[in-house]
Amino acid sequence: EAGVVQSPRYKIIEKKQPVAFWCNPISGHNTLYWYRQNLGQGPELLIRYENEEAVDDSQLPKDRFSAERLKGVDSTLKIQPAELGDSAVYLCASSSSRRTGTGNTDTQYFGPGTRLTVL
Amino acid sequence: EDKVVQSPLSLVVHEGDTVTLNCSYEVTNFRSLLWYKQEKKAPTFLFMLTSSGIEKKSGRLSSILDKKELFSILNITATQTGDSAVYLCAVEDRGSTLGRLYFGRGTQLTVWP
Numbered sequence: 001e002a003g004v005v006q007s008p009r010y011k012i013i014e015k016k017q018p019v020a021f022w023c024n025p026i027s028g029h030n031t032l033y034w035y036r037q038n039l040g041q042g043p044e045l046l047i048r049y050e051n052e053e054a055v056d057d058s059q060l061p062k063d064r065f066s067a068e069r070l071k072g073v074d075s076t077l078k079i080q081p082a083e084l085g086d087s088a089v090y091l092c093a094s095s096s097s098r099r100t101g102t103g104n105t106d107t108q109y110f111g112p113g114t115r116l117t118v119l
Numbered sequence: 120e121d122k123v124v125q126s127p128l129s130l131v132v133h134e135g136d137t138v139t140l141n142c143s144y145e146v147t148n149f150r151s152l153l154w155y156k157q158e159k160k161a162p163t164f165l166f167m168l169t170s171s172g173i174e175k176k177s178g179r180l181s182s183i184l185d186k187k188e189l190f191s192i193l194n195i196t197a198t199q200t201g202d203s204a205v206y207l208c209a210v211e212d213r214g215s216t217l218g219r220l221y222f223g224r225g226t227q228l229t230v231w232p
Contacts (some may be wrong), residue, residue, distance in 0.1 A: 004161070042123070042207055042222025043162070056219060091161065106219065107153070110161040 002026070004111030006092050012117045018080035021114045025073065025094030032069060033108060034077050035091040043091055049075065082118045089113040122146055123210050125223035133231050136198050140226045142208030143190040150213040152184055152191050157205040157225065165193070165206075198230045 005024040013019050017045065024031050031050050035043035048056040060067065064083070069075040078105040079086055095109040126141045144152065151169045155162035166175045168184035168191060175182050179198075184191045193200055205225040212219055 040224065042209070042224050043220075044222070045219055048144060048219070107164050109164065110155075113158040 003026050003091055003096075004094055004109055006090075006114055007011050008110035008114055009112060010115050010117075012119065013082055015084055016081040018078065019082050019116060020076055020078045021090050021092075021116075023075045023077070023092030023111060025075075026109055027090070029096045029109075030072070031095045031106075033095075034067060034075070034094040035093065035110075037089045037091055037113070039088075041058035046077070079116075082116075084118050087116055087118045088117050122212075122221040123208055123223035125161070125206075125208050125226050127209050127226060128224065129227040129229070131229045131231065132198055134199055136230075137194065137196045138198060138228060140193040140195075140206050140208075140228070141190065142223060144208075144210040144221075145189060146212040146221065148213045149186065149189075150211040153209045153211070153220070154182055154191075155207040155209065157207055158203075159209050162207055195228075198228075200230050200232050201229060203230045 004026055007022050011019055030093045033048050034046040036046055037043040039106055047067050049069045052069050052101045065079055066112055091113045092111045095106040095108045123144045131139060132138055151167050153167050154165040156165055165180060166182045168175060168182060171184055171186040179196045182191060182193045193206060205227050207222055207225045209220040209222045
C-alpha cells in the first residue's frame with residue numbers, strides 16, 4: 001500500500017514569493033492534516049480536513065496561508081507571500097478516523113514532508 | 120506553555136545499551152498518547168497508548184502509560200545504530216479541538232557503534 005505522498009520534497013524561494021505544497025493521502029483515508037515542523041521542535045497542526053471540510057484551522061495563519069481539499073482526496077497548502085520565518089518542514093498526514101462522540105482514534109500516518117527554505 | 124514535555128532532549132549511547140525516554144503531558148481531555156520515530160523524513164508510528172499500566176511491545180521497543188501521573192516511557196533494549204533518530208511523543212486531546220495531536224519537541228537518540 002502506498003503511503004502519503006508529498007511534493008516537492010525541497011523548495012527554496014526568496015521572501016515575498018508564493019509557494020505551494022501538494023499532498024496525496026493514503027487511499028481511503030478521509031482525514032488529512034497539514035503540520036509545520038520547525039527545527040528542533042515537534043510538528044504543529046496547521047489544518048485538519050475531514051473529507052473536503054476543514055474542521056480545525058484555528059492554527060492556520062490565514063493572512064498568508066491557505067489550503068484546499070476540493071474533492072476530499074488530494075490537498076494543497078499555499079503560502080503567499082512567504083516570509084523568512086516560514087522556513088520549516090511541512091508535513092502532511094492522513095488517517096481513516098471517523099468523528100464519534102468520543103473523538104477520533106485512528107493513527108495518523110505521515111508523508112516525507114516538504115522542506116521549505118525562504119531566503 | 121508546552122502541553123507535552125519530553126526528556127532528555129538528546130541522548131548518546133553505545134550499541135547494546137538500554138535507554139528510557141520520558142514523556143509527560145498536560146491536556147484537558149486526554150484520549151491517547153502516541154510515540155513516533157523520526158529519522159530524516161516522515162515520523163513513523165510506533166505505539167498508541169490509551170490505558171494505564173498496559174505495556175505495548177514491538178521487538179526491542181516497549182512503552183507504558185501512567186494516566187494518574189500523566190506520563191509515558193519508551194524503552195529500547197539492546198540499542199542498535201539503526202535506532203538513531205528523534206523520538207516524538209504526541210497526545211490527543213478530545214476536548215474542543217477534537218482529535219488534535221500535541222507533539223513534544225522530541226528526544227534525539229544517537230547510538231554509536
